[in-house]
Amino acid sequence: DSTAGSSSDCKPCPCPGGATCAVVPKTREVVCTNCPAGTTGKRCELCDDGFFGDPLGQDGPVRACRACTCSDNIDPNAVGNCNRETGQCLKCIYNTDGFFCDRCKEGFFGSALATNPAEKCRPCSCSPYGTVDQQTSCLQVTGQCQCLPHVTNRDCNACEPGYFNLQSGKGCERCDCSPIGSTS
């Protein structure tokens, strides 16, 4: 308050890099108006969109703003790709998920970190007849679905040899063929 008349009435802006500031009349809140490149926020404590870090070290050591690192599973044309403070990825693509888009999302399997998008995450496609509770998710890496009794294959779409009736939805039944006249 420069009208109060004493030499300590004007305080320096609480902004890094000599940035200018302003007082919001209604709230008396001080906001920096000219944050250093790459930063924003009331006190220049935030990174610009597409970057993350802790440029003022408000939550531990200073972490300079750097580009969202999402295992190459984000699109640079998207906005809001990661949380500006934690770096948590918000727009994973290629069916990936996780803090750094580093695993396959529910219902998909493979390697989220593969370089070729075609090799990243594929749908589990578990057979609804052969899978426990008609689950649509599978093991992350192998893609094995959880099969009902005597059901086989990665996607639980077939009966084991000597078993039949996958369509029952309760697992496969023994064929019970006469051992004399059958081959299996």
Next chain:
Amino acid sequence: PRPDVYPLPAGTNLLFTQSGRIEYVPLEGYSMKKSEAKTALHLPEKVVVGVAYDCMEKMVYWTDITTPTISKASVQGGDAIPVITTDLGSPEGIAIDHMSRTMFWTDSMKDRIEVASLDGTQRRVLIDTDLVNPRAIIVDPVKGFLYWCDWNREAPKIEAAHMDGTNRRLLASEGLSLPNGLTYDPQTSLLCWADAGTHKVECMDPTQNDRRSVTEAIQYPFGLTAYGKNLYYTDWTRNAVIAVDRQTGREVEEFHPQKKSRLYGITAAYAQCPSGQNYCSVN
């Protein structure tokens, strides 16, 4: 008044967004008065993407992907008033029909296009199929059409529909890559888009098949708006607003705001509302 924000001066202004702020640059004729560019709204914690202007109440509307919300404020100075605060993912493009007092927006996470009254009531989903990365959206209230672009890398497209979401129609899909910006000029009936993948601005009359390139070899366009003889686009690589003459395709001017960060949406805030009326405004 706040010392860090300034009311929009009389006349036509370009409004554009950067993370945490809505900036303006006044137009004198078609030329940007760069020395008079200022901040219209300072929203330090937000990432403001889309921007639209309501010429009747002289309010600016914007999408914020951080909260996420759609808000408005008077361009004469005033606080941000939240309009839509629930059930948003990544609201990006926003368009206003000043005649029927409605707004339209795209959401690239919910993958849909929605409409609501300017006060946020009467919200409704218009389109929720075959959208992957919908971004810019434009409304032509006189003819009753809605236009939007989707930069889905597998199948980028420009589409149109009636303002109620019916009669959806594909306008362009071939030769597109990352159509980010879209604008419609009612005077010439031309729909134009800026593509960050093909690095072109192209235009077409949506009722005819007369697509043509306006300019090529541009860098990384994001937002696009038409005003008179010029097109103005924001560019992520150049961190600038660039004016292009529509007839010659030549770049005529560029403006670098004081803050060096990516520029997003852009719109022309007209001194007066364009004349005309539509069905909804008379009913």
